[in-house]
Amino acid sequence: MQAKTRRRAIWAAACSVLAGLLLAAPGAFAGVITPEKGGSPNADDIHTLYVIVLIIAIPIFLLVEGVLIWSLIRYRRRKGGPQPAQIRGNTPLEISWTVGAALILVVLGVITFVYLDDIGNPPASLPGGFQGAQFATIDQPSPPRSGGPTLRVRVNGQQYLWRYEYPDLPGPNYSYYELVVPTKTTVVLEVTASDVIHSWWIPKLGGKVDATPGYVNKTWFRISKPGRYVGQCAELCGPNHADMRAVVRAVEPAEFEAWLRRHRIDILEAQQALAQQRQERARRGDVQ
Ligand SMILES: [Cu+2]
Helix, strand or coil: CCHHHHHHHHHHHHHHHHHHHHHHHHHHHHCCCCCCCCCCCCHHHHHHHHHHHHHHHEEEEHHHHHHHHHHHHHCCCCCCCCCCCCCCCCCCHHHHHHEEEEHHHHHHHHHHHHHHHHHHHCCCCCCCCCCCCCCCCCCCCCCCCCCCCEEEEEEEEEECCCEEECCCCCCCCCECCCCCCCCCCCEEEEECCCCCCCCECCHHHCCCEEEECCCCCCEEECCCCEEEEEEEEECCCCCCHHCCCCEEECCCCCHHHHHHHHHHHHHHHHHHHHHHHHHHHHHCCCCC
């Protein structure tokens, strides 16, 4: 009797712990079973789409698995018992779950296409965004629907780093590893590679984009608040693929302008110093 009570207490404790874990799960699983959000509107939309699919899929999964497990236990062959009923097919049931699944697919398809427009097409920059930006679009010959300038950035994957350049801003303005962007500004990325296939991915700023030599793939993001967003090349590109990380640092538009000016001067000074060094070596007769 005592052993039975103890077993019941253990079961009750295990059930409470499991219930507690389930309650804590939404927080614990944020960004683990769903894509990350909070960096850019396209990432938020991708996250919402994912959650909608999960909300529809989880009850169906539980229902199907529940009926399966229940049937396995309820209709199992018992020792010495009679042979369980052998049922083959049920036309009305089969038609209804086929039609039901098709209807769910249609609903998911419609919802996805509604969101795809906002995920694929870069929106306008927010008021107060960087003013030196230009018009740019994905798949469209005209400016973005809602108008407004966007900032174009060329992203080039190389074993094992990312190179960035702002083709519409005064140069030289390239940088490596860290991409600095202004907040409230739609940034359109033109992603390519110069050696093998890489994949640009900052989870909080949207989906992965293949960086393929000879092709330019486009994506975009728009960050509202200053911050640092980290990512990782998502295509196995060689032995040091794991080191091919990327950082996007978002700063206020005024700070971006100041950074750009300083950065340009730094590059020019470095280029001048290098040219001087080369001249001196040539004068000394060093062979290059
Ligand atoms: Cu890689």
